[in-house]
Structures are given as structure tokens and as C-alpha cells.
Amino acid sequence: MQVEFFYVIYNPVAGSGNATATWKIIAAELAKRGIPYELFESRYQRHTVQLTQQIISRGVRDGSVLLILGGDGTLNEAITGLKLSSNPKALPIAYIPAGSGNDFARGIGLSRKPIEALDQVLATTEPLHLDIGTYTEVYKNRTGYFVNNFGIGFDAAVVNAANHAMSKKVLNSFSMGTTAYIAQVAKILLKRRAFPVTVTIDGKSETIPDAYICTTTNHPYFGGGVRILPSAVPNDGELDLIVVDRPNLLGFAGQAIQSIMGRPIKNPRTRHHFRARSLEVMTDSRQFAQIDGEDWTEQRFRVQFGLTEQDFWIKSKTLHN
Numbered sequence: 001m002q003v004e005f006f007y008v009i010y011n012p013v014a015g016s017g018n019a020t021a022t023w024k025i026i027a028a029e030l031a032k033r034g035i036p037y038e039l040f041e042s043r044y045q046r047h048t049v050q051l052t053q054q055i056i057s058r059g060v061r062d063g064s065v066l067l068i069l070g071g072d073g074t075l076n077e078a079i080t081g082l083k084l085s086s087n088p089k090a091l092p093i094a095y096i097p098a099g100s101g102n103d104f105a106r107g108i109g110l111s112r113k114p115i116e117a118l119d120q121v122l123a124t125t126e127p128l129h130l131d132i133g134t135y136t137e138v139y140k141n142r143t144g145y146f147v148n149n150f151g152i153g154f155d156a157a158v159v160n161a162a163n164h165a166m167s168k169k170v171l172n173s174f175s176m177g178t179t180a181y182i183a184q185v186a187k188i189l190l191k192r193r194a195f196p197v198t199v200t201i202d203g204k205s206e207t208i209p210d211a212y213i214c215t216t217t218n219h220p221y222f223g224g225g226v227r228i229l230p231s232a233v234p235n236d237g238e239l240d241l242i243v244v245d246r247p248n249l250l251g252f253a254g255q256a257i258q259s260i261m262g263r264p265i266k267n268p269r270t271r272h273h274f275r276a277r278s279l280e281v282m283t284d285s286r287q288f289a290q291i292d293g294e295d296w297t298e299q300r301f302r303v304q305f306g307l308t309e310q311d312f313w314i315k316s317k318t319l320h321n
């Protein structure tokens with residue numbers, strides 16, 4: 001199939017507002033190449049869920065693709081909208097990363113440079129089938145999807161601080177690895193205690209007593225480029241769960257340096273890896289959670305994870321069907 005028409009949903013506040021410049025680049029390129037599109041702008045949180053449902057309910061043109069321009073949160077909303085729509089398979093999704101973290105693009109072999117990403121979309125000849133994580137949080141009876149990860153613990157506390165305590169602009173103005181960033185992260189580490197996590201797979205349970213990171217992930221990346229689990233593959237029909245024991249400050253400094261250098265957290269004594277199509281995670285203490293970088297307030301968790309599939313209109317540099 002050749003793309004004949006794009007329904008574009010764009011989030012102007014993604015990437016602390018940088019998405020607007022990205023959209024200008026893409027709009028000019030679409031015009032230059034004579035590719036028609038209809039533009040929808042996200043005006044508030046979860047608006048992309050509604051816009052996607054509206055596009056589907058009106059009926060879509062033949063040869064059309066839903067093009068999302070924003071960050072991982074916007075992409076998550078588009079997938080949620082599709083899944084909740086009257087015809088979830090009506091459109092494949094193309095994506096131009098324009099967020100702050102862009103972990104999904106890293107994880108699936110999509111360029112973070114706008115024109116290169118558009119070239120990967122336009123070079124596509126068949127849909128790429130990718131896994132999408134699903135969750136049901138039992139205590140609050142909330143369900144949803146994740147394209148990257150659902151993290152409970154330290155990473156979520158950092159996301160929460162970034163979204164609330166510190167201004168996101170301030171946080172984004174530190175690059176990972178600057179002293180200011182590391183100081184903020186170390187401050188959160190000092191405050192958070194280790195917590196027990198119980199993982200259940202196929203009816204068998206295991207409790208890890210001293211966790212500080214508990215991340216169910218679809219691909220290797222979290223936190224804007226930290227390669228927490230290089231072996232995770234977003235189209236293998238399996239979810240990966242990584243639980244990391246709380247280190248002392250020296251151990252944490254080592255892990256932070258490894259992460260900043262793009263190396264995975266390796267020590268097998270402090271790292272527990274599970275792989276399954278479905279699994280359950282329980283905490284008996286109140287923790288923060290983050291879903292694709294969006295925060296969830298502190299609570300005790302009992303989360304059932306599973307998988308669904310989504311067709312993407314992207315020619316990945318690293319993945320094949």
C-alpha cells in the first residue's frame with residue numbers, strides 16, 4: 001500500500017513546546033511531496049484519545065494512515081483512542097517523535113530526526129506489527145495501555161517530581177548527566193525506601209524484598225534513553241519485567257554512571273528479570289507509578305499486565321515482522 005492520505009494529530013506542548021517546530025518541518029515536507037493530510041491539534045490532556053475516536057467514527061479514506069506527532073504520551077493516547085473506537089483496526093499508526101523522552105522511537109528503531117522519521121514512514125510498504133502493553137490495576141479498577149513501560153518505584157518518583165515538584169522546563173534544561181540532574185535524582189533516592197514486590201507468573205509467586213525499580217517494559221528504554229533492559233524486544237509477543245534491588249549510594253552512583261553511558265544495569269545479584277505474556281505485580285506499600293512517562297499518584301498496587309497488538313506504518317531500522 002502507498003500512503004494516500006494522513007490524518008495528523010499533533011500535540012503542540014510535547015517536547016516542552018518543541019513539537020511546534022517539528023510540525024512546521026513535517027508540514028513543509030508533506031506539502032513539498034504533495035501528500036494530502038487533515039490536521040487535528042491536541043488542546044488538552046487526553047484530547048488525542050477523543051480525536052482518534054472521532055476520526056474513526058466518521059469513517060476513514062482508503063489508503064490513509066494516522067500520523068501522530070508528539071511524545072510517548074500522545075502516542076499512548078492515540079492507541080487508547082483506536083482501541084476504544086468502533087473499529088480499532090481501521091488505521092495503522094505512523095509516528096514522528098517530538099517529545100522530551102522519545103523512548104518509543106529509540107525502542108523500535110525509528111529516527112528521532114523528523115525528516116528521517118518521515119522517510120521511514122514513507123518508505124513503508126507493509127504494516128509493522130508491534131506489541132502494546134495492557135494493564136489492569138485491581139485496587140483502583142483502572143485499565144489502559146503502555147507503549148514503553150509501566151514503572152513502579154524510583155523511576156516513577158523521579159517522573160512525579162519532574163511533573164510536579166520541579167518545573168518540567170527546569171528539568172529539561174538539565175541534560176541527563178549534569179550535576180544538577182544527578183543531584184535531584186540522588187535526593188529522591190535518599191528519600192525512597194526499598195519495598196517488597198510480589199511477581200506472579202502462571203500461578204507461581206516470587207517476592208523480592210528490597211526493590212526500588214519495578215518496571216514492566218515493552219522494549220529496552222525508559223527515562224528518556226536509559227537502556228534498562230537491552231534484551232527486551234517490542235514484537236516478540238512477550239513482556240519483560242525488571243526488578244532492581246535498592247543499592248547503597250555508592251552502588252547507585254555506579255548504576256547512574258552506567259545508565260548515563262547507555263550501559264544496562266548488569267549486576268545479576270541485584271537485578272531480577274522475568275519474561276511472560278502476562279504477569280501480575282503487587283506491592284504492599286504505597287509507591288508512585290509512571291506509565292509512558294505520565295505519573296500516577298502514590299498507592300498500593302496490584303497490576304495485571306498483558307499484551308495486545310497494534311499495526312504501525314513505520315519501516316523500522318531494527319525490527320522486522
Ligand SMILES: Nc1ncnc2c1ncn2[C@@H]1O[C@H](COP(=O)(O)OP(=O)(O)OP(=O)(O)O)[C@@H](O)[C@H]1O
Pocket residue numbers: 011012013014015016042043044045046047070071072073074075077098099100101102103292293294
Ligand atoms: N494542548 C495541550 N495542553 C496541555 N497538555 C496537553 C495538550 N495536548 C496534550 N497534552 C498532554 O501533554 C502531555 C505530554 O505529552 P507527550 O508525552 O506527548 O510529550 P512529552 O512529555 O514531551 O514527551 P515524552 O513522553 O516522549 O517525554 C500528555 O499527557 C498529553 O495528554
